[in-house]
Amino acid sequence: MAEQMTPLLLTVNDAPVPFHASDGRTHLVYELAMTNFSSGDVVIRKLEILGNGAVLQTLDAAAVAQRLQPAGLRESTATLPKSTHALLFLNVSLAEGAQIPHELSHRIDIQASAAPPGHQNISESGATVTVDRQPVVEIAPPLRGERYISADSCCDAVRHTRAAMPIDGRAWISQRYAVDWEQLTANGAIYSGPREKLESYAIFGQPALAVADAVVASITDGAPEQTPGQYPTNISPAAADGNSVILDLGQHRYALYAHLQPGSIKVRPGDHVKLGQVLGLVGDSGNSVVPHLHFQVSNRPSSMASNGLPYEIREFQITGHVAGTEASDKTAAFDKSESDGTPLLVSPITPPETVKGALPLDQSIISFKTD
Ligand SMILES: [Zn+2]
Numbered sequence: 001m002a003e004q005m006t007p008l009l010l011t012v013n014d015a016p017v018p019f020h021a022s023d024g025r026t027h028l029v030y031e032l033a034m035t036n037f038s039s040g041d042v043v044i045r046k047l048e049i050l051g052n053g054a055v056l057q058t059l060d061a062a063a064v065a066q067r068l069q070p071a072g073l074r075e076s077t078a079t080l081p082k083s084t085h086a087l088l089f090l091n092v093s094l095a096e097g098a099q100i101p102h103e104l105s106h107r108i109d110i111q112a113s114a115a116p117p118g119h120q121n122i123s124e125s126g127a128t129v130t131v132d133r134q135p136v137v138e139i140a141p142p143l144r145g146e147r148y149i150s151a152d153s154c155c156d157a158v159r160h161t162r163a164a165m166p167i168d169g170r171a172w173i174s175q176r177y178a179v180d181w182e183q184l185t186a187n188g189a190i191y192s193g194p195r196e197k198l199e200s201y202a203i204f205g206q207p208a209l210a211v212a213d214a215v216v217a218s219i220t221d222g223a224p225e226q227t228p229g230q231y232p233t234n235i236s237p238a239a240a241d242g243n244s245v246i247l248d249l250g251q252h253r254y255a256l257y258a259h260l261q262p263g264s265i266k267v268r269p270g271d272h273v274k275l276g277q278v279l280g281l282v283g284d285s286g287n288s289v290v291p292h293l294h295f296q297v298s299n300r301p302s303s304m305a306s307n308g309l310p311y312e313i314r315e316f317q318i319t320g321h322v323a324g325t326e327a328s329d330k331t332a333a334f335d336k337s338e339s340d341g342t343p344l345l346v347s348p349i350t351p352p353e354t355v356k357g358a359l360p361l362d363q364s365i366i367s368f369k370t371d
Pocket of ligand 1: 160178180294295
């Protein structure tokens, strides 16, 4: 084949690990890294994701504009300015039973303004990556009880999935599959009583549980509670998790529990813990606006410099979804309820749906059996 100028350089740094999600589908979540290696804007018109050479998913310019973020920015765009780097955050989902491709590749249609007239509309191919078929860790729930909300969970909510951080010379997304677990009160609100009172939140003081037999890799304690409803200021990245526990689940999987109550952590580094054992109590320490449990699994015993890995929770019940047609509507409804205490609008699922071996997707209302 003839050699071609490709103003956009494409790579995938972390191959996707396919996993089962609570929508019954298999998801491949990853980032396509792009560098505009030219002296003019590059507009992305279309991206095709190919699995074993066949088109799996097509993103038009509008879809790209929702998902492409220049390095260090939280705003997305479909235009990559000259000489810049960006990540395109992708979520490919396959129907149950569909074959998982061995290899992904990408075909991208761009307009490169620095190319000579008549040659500005270019189609490039690149970033061939082998899908990572490492086994997905199956875990028990990190909490017990009813009316939990899987806030900012996979795969299109932006706060965790797109939290790329440059540390020690590379970009890491340790929070790719993180969930901020919150809990509705009996009347369906995120808090009842004074907004700034920790006890107004149903989840405050719930035991955070070991999701497997594991070894305690590290703990952090001594961080004070924040005042709920106020975004903390001057929190260093190192203090963002507040009081936290990292469990070594074996085979390079580490589970992080963040924002626990000060003094509540019952384990010490090196302890062997049993599945279901209480590690500490859910609090509001660190970079936390309301009491919640931030839970994630990644490949190193570091809450930031590690690669976020999927996990599948053995069994849970979905009793509803946060109402709204679009992910952004759901987030808006959730954010409003979190800030003003109005009951969260929920679309109930009756009877509740029992899900086995899946990662709970964003904005699901979930019960974990209490037996
Ligand atoms: Zn979080």
